[in-house]
Amino acid sequence: MDLTEQQIERYSRHILLQQVGYEGQLKIAQGKVLIIGAGGLGAPAALYLAAAGVGTIGIIDADVVDITNLQRQVIHHTPDIGVAKVTSAANKIAEINPDVRVIQYHSWFSPDNALEIISDYDFIIDGTDNFPTKFLINDACVMAGKAFSHGGILRFEGQTFTHIPGTACYRCIFPKVPPKNLVPTCSQAGVLGSIAGMLGTIQATEALKYILGIGDLLTNRLLIFNALSMQFRTVPVKKNDNCPLCGTNPTITELVMEEQPTCELKTK
Amino acid sequence: MKITVNGEAKQYEQAVVTVADLLVLEQVASPEMVSVQRNGDFVATEQFETTMLEDGDEIDFLFFMGGGSITDFLEL
Numbered sequence: 001m002d003l004t005e006q007q008i009e010r011y012s013r014h015i016l017l018q019q020v021g022y023e024g025q026l027k028i029a030q031g032k033v034l035i036i037g038a039g040g041l042g043a044p045a046a047l048y049l050a051a052a053g054v055g056t057i058g059i060i061d062a063d064v065v066d067i068t069n070l071q072r073q074v075i076h077h078t079p080d081i082g083v084a085k086v087t088s089a090a091n092k093i094a095e096i097n098p099d100v101r102v103i104q105y106h107s108w109f110s111p112d113n114a115l116e117i118i119s120d121y122d123f124i125i126d127g128t129d130n131f132p133t134k135f136l137i138n139d140a141c142v143m144a145g146k147a148f149s150h151g152g153i154l155r156f157e158g159q160t161f162t163h164i165p166g167t168a169c170y171r172c173i174f175p176k177v178p179p180k181n182l183v184p185t186c187s188q189a190g191v192l193g194s195i196a197g198m199l200g201t202i203q204a205t206e207a208l209k210y211i212l213g214i215g216d217l218l219t220n221r222l223l224i225f226n227a228l229s230m231q232f233r234t235v236p237v238k239k240n241d242n243c244p245l246c247g248t249n250p251t252i253t254e255l256v257m258e259e260q261p262t263c264e265l266k267t268k
Numbered sequence: 269m270k271i272t273v274n275g276e277a278k279q280y281e282q283a284v285v286t287v288a289d290l291l292v293l294e295q296v297a298s299p300e301m302v303s304v305q306r307n308g309d310f311v312a313t314e315q316f317e318t319t320m321l322e323d324g325d326e327i328d329f330l331f332f333m334g335g336g337s338i339t340d341f342l343e344l
Contacts, residue, residue, distance in 0.1 A: 129334050152333030159333045172310070173330055174303050182301050183332040222330060233275055235328050240310050 001026060007099065011053055019214045025053065029099070031211035032056040034121040036109050036137055038063075038085040040196030041151045041203060042127030043075035048204040050093040050100050054211070057093060058121060060105035061085040072193030109133055111255035114140035123207045124148035127200065129187075131177040132257050138163070138170035139255055142246055147210050149203040149218075153191050154184065156227045158199040160218065161237070162206045167219040171252070172240035180260035195227055272326040287316040290327060303330040 003011070003025060014020045014028070031054045035042045038061040049057055065073075065080040065088050073085075080088040086104040093102050105117060109128070118124055118140055126137045126148060134150065141148040147164040163169050202223070209215045220239070225232040244251045269280045273294060284290050287304055296302050304311045305328040311319050321327070 131332065131334060134334070154333050157333065159330075174332060175312075178332045179298075179300055182298055183334065224330075235305070235330065236308060237305070237330075238308065238310075242310070242312060 001029065003029070007053070010097075010099075014052070020212060024212050024214075027211055027213075028053050028208065029055045031123070031207075032058070032121045033207050033211075034058040034060070034118060034124045035127055036060050036124065036133070037127035037129065038073070038075065038089045039069065039127055039129060040072045040153065040191065040193075041200040042125065043073040043089070044197045044200030045125050045127060045204040045207070046075055046089055046093060047096065048201055049207060050096045052204075052208055053097060053099055054207075055099070056101045056103065056121075058103040058105065058117070059086050059089050060107065060109050060117065061089075062106060062108045072191065072196040074197065109136065111136060111257055114255055115144055118144055118146050122147070123210050125203050125207060126150050127203070131183070131260060135170065135177055135258050136255065139245055139252060142169045142171075143255070147217075149206045151199050151203050153195050153199050155189055156192050156195060157225065158195055158202075158227075159222060159224045160199055160202055160206075161222045162210070162218040164210070164217060164219055166239075168237045168239045169243065169246050171245040172243040172247075173222065173237055175240075175242070175244050177258045177260050180262050192227060198225070198227070269321070269323050271321060271324075274327075274329055284321055286321065287311055287319045287327070290321060291316065291329075294329065296329065301332060304328070305330065 011025045014025050015022055033049055033054050035046050038059050046057060063085050065076045065083050065085055067081055069076055075092050076088045084106055086106050090102040090104050093100050114136060124141055124146055126134055128134055137148060145165045149160060149162050150170055151160045206218055209217060220237055222235045222237050241247050269284050271278055282293060291299060299313055299316050307326050
């Protein structure tokens with residue numbers, strides 16, 4: 001595989017980087033990234049990965065664009081209301097960069113399709129909004145030995161970490177899903193739109209670093225930021241021997257959608 | 269007692285004996301919404317009541333954070 005003259009021009013600011021160069025851009029062109037959820041986090045991640053020239057971008061989302069999405073899901077535009085998010089995202093990616101092959105999955109990520117879908121990708125980005133799916137992504141990636149980026153946002157805060165085989169997983173930090181209604185979602189508590197961009201672009205950066213094999217990934221570290229104070233904090237986290245998935249005596253050996261227990265506690 | 273909580277050095281005048289006590293003082297509404305690291309090691313939720321704190325401990329509260337798209341598409 002060679003880059004065309006036009007591609008060399010398009011990616012010249014990458015190629016200028018000593019850590020990327022022509023060879024690095026070729027790696028990006030051969031890279032395959034799956035984005036689960038074309039929402040607040042998936043939208044900015046998809047835009048930057050497309051512009052970067054990632055060869056294959058898979059997007060899975062069963063939803064359609066709603067007017068309440070437009071405040072932060074920047075890949076979807078006003079005329080897209082009512083359009084499938086995967087279609088809307090694929091259209092924008094094609095406009096940004098026709099080099100990218102987009103694979104659309106107009107469905108939910110579930111225990112039935114998880115392993116099959118992720119098997120085609122080098123790196124997975126968790127852009128979902130609900131805990132059962134976040135845990136499912138973690139479990140599937142750990143079982144399949146896949147690298148992924150976890151991301152969460154709420155109000156003015158965000159948190160993210162990267163997993164590669166052998167490093168701490170989501171369940172090392174949070175062994176099980178939180179009770180329903182105990183942790184508010186963005187639809188309940190709100191989120192500043194630009195926070196999604198801050199976090200989604202960090203996730204895209206981790207994907208590119210992984211593909212390029214450069215720098216230090218956000219492994220065994222949880223990055224937490226608060227945009228009101230604009231403070232970023234990186235908390236070291238270790239692989240947990242008691243982890244129900246990757247610990248010494250795992251209790252989770254197959255993929256399930258872990259239901260959130262109900263909880264009467266008021267969080268307001 | 270001096271305890272560093274989420275990177276911030278704090279002085280407690282109250283008796284802070286266990287992780288559970290600290291959760292109350294820090295107004296964490298439920299032990300199920302937080303993951304706790306003491307000096308870099310995770311403390312299991314079931315051990316919050318029995319894990320004693322010592323002067324100079326470094327405690328991290330890690331909270332669940334969802335986010336992403338707006339719809340709670342799975343009514344679980």
